[in-house]
Amino acid sequence: MTKFNTLLVRGGDVHDNNTGAVNVPVYNSSTYRYPKLGQQVEYDYERSGNPTRALVEMVCVELEKGDRGFAFSSGMAAIHAALSIFKPGDHIVIGDNIYGGTFRLVNDFLKPMGIEFSEVDTRDLNAVKAAITPSTKAIYFETLTNPLLHVSSVKQISKIAKAHGALTIVDNTFLSPYLQQPLDLGADMVVHSATKYLGGHSDIMAGMVVTKGKELGEKVYLTQNSIGAVLAPQEASTLRRGIQTLNLRMDRHLENTNKVIDYLRANPKVAKINYPTLDQDSEAYAIIKDETNGAGGVLSFELQPGLDSREFVNNLSLFVLAVSLGAAESLVEVPAFMSHFEIPKPERLKMGIKDELIRLSIGLEDADDLIADLDAAFSKI
Numbered sequence: 001m002t003k004f005n006t007l008l009v010r011g012g013d014v015h016d017n018n019t020g021a022v023n024v025p026v027y028n029s030s031t032y033r034y035p036k037l038g039q040q041v042e043y044d045y046e047r048s049g050n051p052t053r054a055l056v057e058m059v060c061v062e063l064e065k066g067d068r069g070f071a072f073s074s075g076m077a078a079i080h081a082a083l084s085i086f087k088p089g090d091h092i093v094i095g096d097n098i099y100g101g102t103f104r105l106v107n108d109f110l111k112p113m114g115i116e117f118s119e120v121d122t123r124d125l126n127a128v129k130a131a132i133t134p135s136t137k138a139i140y141f142e143t144l145t146n147p148l149l150h151v152s153s154v155k156q157i158s159k160i161a162k163a164h165g166a167l168t169i170v171d172n173t174f175l176s177p178y179l180q181q182p183l184d185l186g187a188d189m190v191v192h193s194a195t196k197y198l199g200g201h202s203d204i205m206a207g208m209v210v211t212k213g214k215e216l217g218e219k220v221y222l223t224q225n226s227i228g229a230v231l232a233p234q235e236a237s238t239l240r241r242g243i244q245t246l247n248l249r250m251d252r253h254l255e256n257t258n259k260v261i262d263y264l265r266a267n268p269k270v271a272k273i274n275y276p277t278l279d280q281d282s283e284a285y286a287i288i289k290d291e292t293n294g295a296g297g298v299l300s301f302e303l304q305p306g307l308d309s310r311e312f313v314n315n316l317s318l319f320v321l322a323v324s325l326g327a328a329e330s331l332v333e334v335p336a337f338m339s340h341f342e343i344p345k346p347e348r349l350k351m352g353i354k355d356e357l358i359r360l361s362i363g364l365e366d367a368d369d370l371i372a373d374l375d376a377a378f379s380k381i
């Protein structure tokens with residue numbers, strides 16, 4: 001069987017390649033000719049299918065070891081499609097620390113439609129079990145959460161879900177299929193913000209759903225084709241190019257992340273670092289060891305009480321002050337004032353997100369330069 005790195009570079013199947021082009025062409029055609037009335041065609045209209053999009057979908061199916069893949073115009077469109085398979089009265093257990101946009105979709109769209117949700121700390125398997133009701137149809141979570149890097153076990157949660165006849169849906173944005181393949185560990189459906197590591201260059205917005213089994217694939221396709229938030233051909237081609245270097249990028253993300261962590265650990269102005277491999281006696285570490293090939297390129301840390309996170313990030317020059325993650329360039333953000341600003345402060349503090357918390361998405365630069373940038377900013381606070 002073809003191995004992972006070969007699939008990254010050569011995966012998928014280039015259709016209709018009359019010219020011998022090595023890459024799948026960008027098929028900018030919204031409609032397709034029927035040779036004869038009544039004849040079956042593979043493509044007839046872009047919302048329903050496009051060869052450039054189909055290629056990147058197939059690549060993701062191979063990487064995630066699923067059966068069908070669906071590319072969307074954003075991660076949120078992908079998550080919407082994944083959750084659109086549920087009906088009023090269905091109950092879903094969701095992680096209590098999942099992506100903010102997913103919470104907005106749940107609270108402002110899906111709950112008013114009559115789908116029920118329970119928010120649970122999915123690290124706590126007893127809490128997951130306790131939240132399950134006879135109407136529970138799925139458990140939805142992220143292996144690593146943002147910005148505190150809490151770790152949940154796909155193996156153990158999917159076991160609980162299966163025992164209750166419920167599906168397991170994993171947002172695999174933070175790890176990417178290079179570091180974890182949730183379907184192999186028992187999940188039924190994987191979603192991605194391909195805007196992040198899969199695309200990898202902060203130049204496209206994209207989402208992906210990979211499903212296992214015939215029924216789930218048909219349901220998600222119905223939403224993709226009905227709602228129409230499909231990935232455009234040019235973006236699909238750019239996403240494909242990003243994916244080809246996922247292995248090289250993730251290796252460098254991991255290497256740089258470990259070097260930055262070593263620097264932060266030795267810095268007396270740092271009160272705490274959140275990254276799951278730091279405490280080797282922890283359950284989080286055991287899960288990372290058992291279920292992943294590494295904990296990725298995002299970490300967060302707290303400045304000592306009284307030090308000003310806003311002043312710190314304003315003193316950085318190489319780290320780009322921006323939300324998002326998984327890019328070639330290193331990014332920094334302050335959750336309390338940026339990504340998690342909408343959460344009222346008492347609730348935010350209860351979640352463990354202090355004003356002093358800073359999140360880094362480590363890029364592909366020279367680690368020495370990243371460390372020098374951090375060091376210069378620390379010296380000014």
Ligand SMILES: *Cc1c(COP(=O)(O)O)cnc(C)c1O
Nearest residue numbers: 074075076099171173193195206
């Ligand atoms: C960014 C992100 C999303 C949303 O994806 P978009 O591409 O921004 O729509 C969903 N889940 C996680 C974990 C993310 O980081």
